[in-house]
Amino acid sequence: MxxxxxxxxxxxxxxxxxxxxxxxxxxxxxxxxxxxxxxxxxxxxxxxxxxxxxxxxxxxxxxxxxxxxxxxxxxxxxxxxxxxxxxRPELSLRVRLKVITQTQDPELGPLQAWALARASDEHAAPDPMIEMDEVTLRQAAVLCGMTPLQLLRRLQLLAPESEGIRHNSDI
The missing domain is CATH 1.10.260.40 (lambda repressor-like DNA-binding domains)
Structure with missing residues (x-):
């Protein structure tokens, strides 16, 4: 070579x-x-x-x-x-904060704690749509002990696209 x-x-x-x-x-x-x-x-x-x-x-x-x-x-x-x-093309995700704060999935606990803290911010909108780029998604996945794709799929199970999750991946 x-x-x-x-x-x-x-x-x-x-x-x-x-x-x-x-x-x-x-x-x-x-x-x-x-x-x-x-x-x-x-x-x-x-x-x-x-x-x-x-x-x-x-x-x-x-x-x-x-x-x-x-x-x-x-x-x-x-x-x-x-x-x-x-x-894989770059992953990104748009999700309503409420979808994450109301999860009952114990594996999403670290992400839920982050979402609850963000939702309690006095300047936050009542139910904002948040954007998670690939880096943020990867970091959140590591916190939850899963791959970014696993996290994305888990979030999709929580709320179908019509209920607040939008992504640009091809799964």
Whole structure:
């Protein structure tokens, strides 16, 4: 592959998406970084695992395979999901604040707490439609322990499009 380099923008986006996927898998299994490192066959520091999850450091294929085994999945499945995440058009969401504040879904608790705080703002409209860009949606998803697409689908279940959720994704 002489003469061919890696696009630095794509490389960072890939590392970010891969790191997010690994972090979500670890959290879904309710494992701390220390526990994951202890389960690996080869030594790995907690800081190095953190740098993989944050996208700050590249992962070798063999390390990815080993991490995936510990996390109960395969490298193939993780890479396929990362590929889907990177190919998906930018996600954004418009949702009525009331849809989030009135949820009974315990997994949306962190998002509901945020929405309740926002709704209590004295300058807020009675039932505002809020805009969540992709970055905000990703952060909210991490808080709730799910992927952005899972969060988007969960919110869609709470209120069909006719009742206050609008998005530009193609699900």
């Amino acid at each position: 002489s003469g061919m380099g890696v696009d630095p923008d794509f490389d960072q986006a890939f590392r970010d998406a891969l790191g997010e996927r690994l972090r979500l898998l670890r959290r879904a299994r309710q494992l701390r970084r220390e526990e994951v490192c202890a389960m690996l066959h080869n030594d790995l520091s907690i800081g190095t695992l953190g740098s993989y999850e944050s996208g700050a450091r590249r992962l070798t294929v063999s390390r990815l395979v080993e991490l995936c085994e510990v996390l109960g999945t395969t490298a193939h499945e993780v890479l396929a999901q990362v590929h889907r995440d990177l190919r």
